[in-house]
Amino acid sequence: MYQLRTRSPHELWLVIVDASASTRRHQALSDAKGLLAQLFDDAYRQRARLALLTASGSVPEWQVQGLKASNGLRHWLDGLGAGGGTPLLAALGEARHWLAARQKRFPAEQQRFLLVTDGRLKDWSMLPAIECPGLVIDIERGPIHLGRAKVLAAQLQVDYRHIDELISG
Numbered sequence: 001m002y003q004l005r006t007r008s009p010h011e012l013w014l015v016i017v018d019a020s021a022s023t024r025r026h027q028a029l030s031d032a033k034g035l036l037a038q039l040f041d042d043a044y045r046q047r048a049r050l051a052l053l054t055a056s057g058s059v060p061e062w063q064v065q066g067l068k069a070s071n072g073l074r075h076w077l078d079g080l081g082a083g084g085g086t087p088l089l090a091a092l093g094e095a096r097h098w099l100a101a102r103q104k105r106f107p108a109e110q111q112r113f114l115l116v117t118d119g120r121l122k123d124w125s126m127l128p129a130i131e132c133p134g135l136v137i138d139i140e141r142g143p144i145h146l147g148r149a150k151v152l153a154a155q156l157q158v159d160y161r162h163i164d165e166l167i168s169g
Contacts, residue, residue: 011048011110012066012102014095015039018117018139019056020086025118026141029082031163032116035137036077039114043069049109051098052076053091055117057084060091066102088117089124092156096130103131113158119149127155134158137166 017036023029043050050073052063063076092115099111113134120140135158138149153160 011046011112012051013043013048013112013114014051014099015114016053016055016091016095016116018086018088019054019080019082021083022120023118023139024082028118028139028141031167032139033077033080035163035166036116037074040069040073040077053095055086055088055091056082058087060087060094086121088121092127096128099130099132117149117152119146119152121148127152129157136160138162
């Protein structure tokens with residue numbers, strides 16, 4: 001029997017990946033890659049659009065902006081390495097502006113925000129909230145935990161989870 005497909009608003013998942021040198025410690029980025037592979041698969045199955053921004057080196061870099069999730073992201077993920085500085089604050093600012101502009105263009109789109117980071121930034125001032133539901137996944141590992149990713153989540157007014165909570169189950 002033929003059925004009409006109902007047109008529901010698209011979802012957009014904006015993912016920022018902190019791939020700075022500190023994320024190489026204690027398999028943090030390696031475990032994050034496994035989690036991201038699962039996230040990309042979920043986005044593909046749910047027909048969500050993805051925007052992907054990496055924070056590594058001196059400036060953040062867009063990988064994709066609002067495209068349908070596809071298997072092509074696996075190639076990018078396989079090649080993802082860590083190094084350089086942490087332009088995470090610049091990435092957050094860029095993401096905030098991009099999301100706001102996109103919301104004006106696609107007002108029915110449901111936006112989600114995900115930040116994968118170890119939170120190892122020097123100092124930062126108070127951050128304005130991200131204007132959509134979000135989650136900070138803390139990939140900080142090792143004997144000394146600074147807990148800065150939890151502070152980032154609180155300032156951005158999004159949820160917080162440590163990666164070990166997400167991959168152990």
